[in-house]
Amino acid sequence: MTASIRVAVQRLPHSNGLALPRYETEGAAGMDLLAAVDEAEPLTLAPGARALVPTGLAIALPTGFEAQVRPRSGLAAKNGVTVLNSPGTIDCDYRGEVKVILVNLGAEPFVITRGTRIAQMVVAPVTQAVLAEVESLDETARGAGGFGSTGTAARGN
Ligand SMILES: O=c1ccn([C@H]2C[C@H](O)[C@@H](COP(=O)(O)OP(=O)(O)OP(=O)(O)O)O2)c(=O)[nH]1
Numbered sequence: 001m002t003a004s005i006r007v008a009v010q011r012l013p014h015s016n017g018l019a020l021p022r023y024e025t026e027g028a029a030g031m032d033l034l035a036a037v038d039e040a041e042p043l044t045l046a047p048g049a050r051a052l053v054p055t056g057l058a059i060a061l062p063t064g065f066e067a068q069v070r071p072r073s074g075l076a077a078k079n080g081v082t083v084l085n086s087p088g089t090i091d092c093d094y095r096g097e098v099k100v101i102l103v104n105l106g107a108e109p110f111v112i113t114r115g116t117r118i119a120q121m122v123v124a125p126v127t128q129a130v131l132a133e134v135e136s137l138d139e140t141a142r143g144a145g146g147f148g149s150t151g152t153a154a155r156g157n
């Protein structure tokens with residue numbers, strides 16, 4: 001990785017004993033978030049159900065950064081489990097617990113035990129825009145075309 005920033009992390013009581021999220025490989029973009037559910041009470045996501053899953057952590061991102069809560073592709077491909085509001089947005093002024101909104105789009109119940117790596121968190125720079133109201137916008141080749149306006153035909157080259 002070329003750049004790193006310091007992000008303060010606070011363990012909430014129910015995170016006791018869990019590892020902190022970490023990058024699983026040297027070049028990983030996201031660090032895996034662990035479910036801080038009760039050891040004795042795994043959370044079962046029925047097909048079609050969603051849940052707000054605790055991570056047991058609160059963070060303080062530097063101004064100018066956000067954290068995105070993204071799905072893990074393995075859970076999506078194998079189990080149909082994904083992040084409902086993907087990518088979830090953690091604002092730099094948020095000091096509450098980081099939570100993951102998981103949904104089970106698969107056909108089988110999905111059991112989340114304590115420490116299950118449920119999602120990944122990507123820290124990224126963010127730019128706040130200043131909106132400048134105008135009467136008309138500049139012209140472009142695309143114009144107002146969108147939503148499939150360039151067609152769907154396969155291109156062989
Ligand atoms: O997947 C998520 C998404 C959000 N949050 C927390 C951090 C974020 O800073 C805050 C607000 O998120 P968002 O702006 O997406 O939600 P909202 O529905 O607009 O709530 P609010 O009115 O509090 O902004 O909730 C999470 O913990 N996980």
Ligand SMILES: [Mg+2]
Nearest residue numbers: 089090091094
């Ligand atoms: Mg909001």
